[in-house]
Amino acid sequence: MDLIMPMSSVAAASREQRLSRPSPSAPGLSLALQLQRAEFCLDVKLNLPAQGVSVLFGHSGSGKTTLLRCLAGLERADGEVKFGEQIWQQGRQWLPTHKRPLAYVFQEASLFEHLTARGNLDFAIKRVNQRQLQNSGKPLLVEDDIIEMLGIGHTLKRYPQQLSGGERQRVAIARALLSQPSLLLMDEPLASLDEQRKQEILPYLERLKSGLALPVVYVTHSIQEVARLADYLVAMDQGQAVAHGTLAETLADPHFPLQLGEEAGVVLEGVIEQRDSQWQLACIRVAEQHDIWLRDNDKPLGAAIRARILARDVSLSNSRHEDTSILNAWPVVVESIHTDKHEGLALVRVRAGDTPLLSRMTRRSVDHLQLHPGKQVWAQVKSAALV
Amino acid sequence: MELSEADFTAIWLTLELASLVTLILLVISTPIALWLVRSNSRARPFINAVVALPLVLPPSVLGFYLLIAMGPHGPLGKFTESIGLGTLPFTFAGLVVASVIYSLPFVVQPIQNALAALGNRPAEVAATLGASPLDTFFRVTLPLARSGFLTAAVLGFAHTVGEFGVVLMIGGNIPDETRVISLQIYDHVEALDYTQAHILSALMVGFSFVVLLLLYGIRQPAGGRSWT
Numbered sequence: 001m002d003l004i005m006p007m008s009s010v011a012a013a014s015r016e017q018r019l020s021r022p023s024p025s026a027p028g029l030s031l032a033l034q035l036q037r038a039e040f041c042l043d044v045k046l047n048l049p050a051q052g053v054s055v056l057f058g059h060s061g062s063g064k065t066t067l068l069r070c071l072a073g074l075e076r077a078d079g080e081v082k083f084g085e086q087i088w089q090q091g092r093q094w095l096p097t098h099k100r101p102l103a104y105v106f107q108e109a110s111l112f113e114h115l116t117a118r119g120n121l122d123f124a125i126k127r128v129n130q131r132q133l134q135n136s137g138k139p140l141l142v143e144d145d146i147i148e149m150l151g152i153g154h155t156l157k158r159y160p161q162q163l164s165g166g167e168r169q170r171v172a173i174a175r176a177l178l179s180q181p182s183l184l185l186m187d188e189p190l191a192s193l194d195e196q197r198k199q200e201i202l203p204y205l206e207r208l209k210s211g212l213a214l215p216v217v218y219v220t221h222s223i224q225e226v227a228r229l230a231d232y233l234v235a236m237d238q239g240q241a242v243a244h245g246t247l248a249e250t251l252a253d254p255h256f257p258l259q260l261g262e263e264a265g266v267v268l269e270g271v272i273e274q275r276d277s278q279w280q281l282a283c284i285r286v287a288e289q290h291d292i293w294l295r296d297n298d299k300p301l302g303a304a305i306r307a308r309i310l311a312r313d314v315s316l317s318n319s320r321h322e323d324t325s326i327l328n329a330w331p332v333v334v335e336s337i338h339t340d341k342h343e344g345l346a347l348v349r350v351r352a353g354d355t356p357l358l359s360r361m362t363r364r365s366v367d368h369l370q371l372h373p374g375k376q377v378w379a380q381v382k383s384a385a386l387v
Numbered sequence: 388m389e390l391s392e393a394d395f396t397a398i399w400l401t402l403e404l405a406s407l408v409t410l411i412l413l414v415i416s417t418p419i420a421l422w423l424v425r426s427n428s429r430a431r432p433f434i435n436a437v438v439a440l441p442l443v444l445p446p447s448v449l450g451f452y453l454l455i456a457m458g459p460h461g462p463l464g465k466f467t468e469s470i471g472l473g474t475l476p477f478t479f480a481g482l483v484v485a486s487v488i489y490s491l492p493f494v495v496q497p498i499q500n501a502l503a504a505l506g507n508r509p510a511e512v513a514a515t516l517g518a519s520p521l522d523t524f525f526r527v528t529l530p531l532a533r534s535g536f537l538t539a540a541v542l543g544f545a546h547t548v549g550e551f552g553v554v555l556m557i558g559g560n561i562p563d564e565t566r567v568i569s570l571q572i573y574d575h576v577e578a579l580d581y582t583q584a585h586i587l588s589a590l591m592v593g594f595s596f597v598v599l600l601l602l603y604g605i606r607q608p609a610g611g612r613s614w615t
Contacts, residue, residue, distance in 0.1 A: 072515060073514075074514070074515075096514070097511075097514035098517050098519050098523075099517075103515055104515035106508070106511075106512065110508055110509070110512045114530045114531055114533075123513075123526070124516045124517075127516055127517035175516065176516075179515075185515075
């Protein structure tokens with residue numbers, strides 16, 4: 001269990017997500033791109049939402065970074081890219097990168113070595129297109145706020161060589177934000193950092209996500225980053241978008257095409273509803289109707305958080321058990337049953353109201369419980385990790 | 388023992404020639420180097436080879452072909468005559484053209500190496516921050532590849548100062564027009580005026596040494612750059 005995800009009005013957001021599935025409403029980012037590469041053939045048609053974090057998730061070599069570079073105009077693919085009303089690429093029409101209202105955070109910190117951290121920020125600030133900014137009606141990101149949000153005040157006078165890996169990446173993120181983008185593209189911004197630095201930066205990314213109304217396209221191969229940051233998930237494999245949708249729905253899709261193995265499971269968003277100081281537990285209310293009791297981690301009541309529930313931690317039974325150590329039991333309906341990678345195991349998708357869950361069990365248990373789509377059963381959640 | 392007026396004329400002419408050639412070379416070598424680094428064109432190895440030719444050709448061969456090309460029947464000569472410039476051989480202008488071609492690889496290659504070492508990333512970063520290509524070149528590429536450009540300028544200048552064969556073929560030996568230091572030394576030796584030859588030669592040795600010292604000084608602080 002680690003950090004908590006603060007989010008303003010999570011209930012409203014999650015309601016909106018549910019309504020907008022499967023495809024988000026325009027005007028977000030719409031793209032249809034083809035590009036032949038030695039390793040894969042990029043062929044993607046997608047609409048990404050105009051708000052929140054859309055994660056492109058896949059193994060290395062799946063084409064997710066190439067897709068991001070094509071969006072930025074750093075690479076030229078055939079097809080079209082539209083951002084809201086703006087055409088970035090269509091037929092022969094091509095808007096060069098420096099005219100697209102975007103910012104890009106590269107995998108390794110790409111600060112200009114001949115400038116101080118301050119100089120790097122100023123580079124972005126000086127090139128803000130004032131007229132474009134006014135037309136967009138977007139609220140201005142204030143320099144001092146961004147510096148404070150990313151905790152880089154102490155780095156400003158130093159050169160990139162004098163900064164730690166984590167500090168450099170935070171300065172790079174601040175620089176990207178201060179170019180006042182309408183869309184932020186991030187290419188595995190944590191991948192080049194060690195575990196400790198990752199944990200250092202993730203909270204900043206979460207703050208950015210909750211604090212700014214800026215759509216983000218985020219590339220990663222880490223399911224942890226997906227769980228913490230994603231609102232919308234696109235699974236990439238061999239240059240194709242093999243699945244996409246809101247985070248909850250896509251992760252709960254038993255056909256989720258990337259083998260997550262032990263990591264298979266769902267991410268639920270909820271609000272801390274009450275806490276039990278005697279047993280040091282907190283109660284998370286998910287989708288305004290289901291409660292999960294978890295280890296308390298001192299977040300205030302009403303705080304929005306995310307919890308990850310792995311398929312292996314969810315068991316099903318035909319009746320409600322009272323004499324069990326498991327605290328959390330919900331009545332659910334079986335939606336579908338799928339053979340897992342191992343023939344002896346099954347992934348069962350159930351639904352508690354609007355909330356989908358995955359449960360992994362042996363096929364023998366499926367048979368024993370006589371599970372079939374439509375059957376009402378009880379789901380016990382053994383543990384849920386706050387992400 | 389003192390430098391004669393003719394010696395001073397030769398020195399002044401040489402400095403004038405080398406400065407002008409260096410300036411021209413920096414301007415034309417930059418786009419060539421940028422193209423050589425960024426292009427995937429099939430013409431790239433050919434252009435690379437053409438640029439490097441003066442490195443391996445005897446100056447007399449280069450001078451010979453330049454003489455023919457710039458002569459009244461050569462393509463370059465016809466062109467310069469048609470626009471009313473006359474022919475270039477045995478003029479200062481002809482010497483500038485020949486020196487530019489002769490010293491080209493010494494300027495293109497350091498710039499090319501510096502740009503290749505820098506990679507595309509800084510320019511990409513600048514573009515995503517809204518910088519136009521020209522803005523990017525002057526504010527990012529040039530400062531980051533500064534030592535490459537300095538090396539190129541120093542090498543181009545020094546190499547032009549030191550040329551002899553091409554000057555002899557193209558420029559002849561006309562005082563105040565094409566008679567540079569290396570030719571002046573040659574003249575002194577021919578006239579068995581060894582003292583004067585010594586002075587000028589010692590000047591050249593000193594100059595070359597300072598240039599090399601400068602070069603290694605430029606290269607020292609490089610490194611520690613991590614664009615991965």
